[in-house]
Amino acid sequence: MPSTSTITAQHVRELLSSSDPDPRLVILEGSPRVVSAAEAGADRxxxxxxxxxxxxxxxxxxxxxxxxxxxxxxxxxxQTVVSELGG
Known part of the structure; x- marks a missing residue:
């Protein structure tokens, strides 16, 4: 089973099917998340x-x-790209 820090097909599916007009896949504290572009710029x-x-x-x-x-x-x-960046 992948760890919570692994980008999975589900993350990619969530990004592609997001109802947000401009979603992004980000890594925060080692965990992949799909967020809106506006959220990505927030303090959170x-x-x-x-x-x-x-x-x-x-x-x-x-x-x-x-x-x-x-x-x-x-x-x-x-995931390979993120791993090479040290994420």
Missing amino acids: YRGAVEVVSRDDLAARLGPGAPSDRDLEALASRL
């Missing part, structure tokens, strides 16, 4: 590292709904 999220915005992610995915396998692969790539 001071020190959070932005991993990716929905718009950037959607542009990389292209048209159509990603499969579960696509989401898992993407989550793994995002």
Whole structure:
């Protein structure tokens, strides 16, 4: 079972399906969270590292709904990037 600090397909799915107009996947205190761009700039999220915005992610995915396998692969790539940053 992944730790709470691991980006999972569920985080990616939550980012893509968020009702917020500009959601971001951030890491705060080692935990991935999906927050609005406005929230990301608030004191509550001071020190959070932005991993990716929905718009950037959607542009990389292209048209159509990603499969579960696509989401898992993407989550793994995002986790690798965060790990390399020391997050």
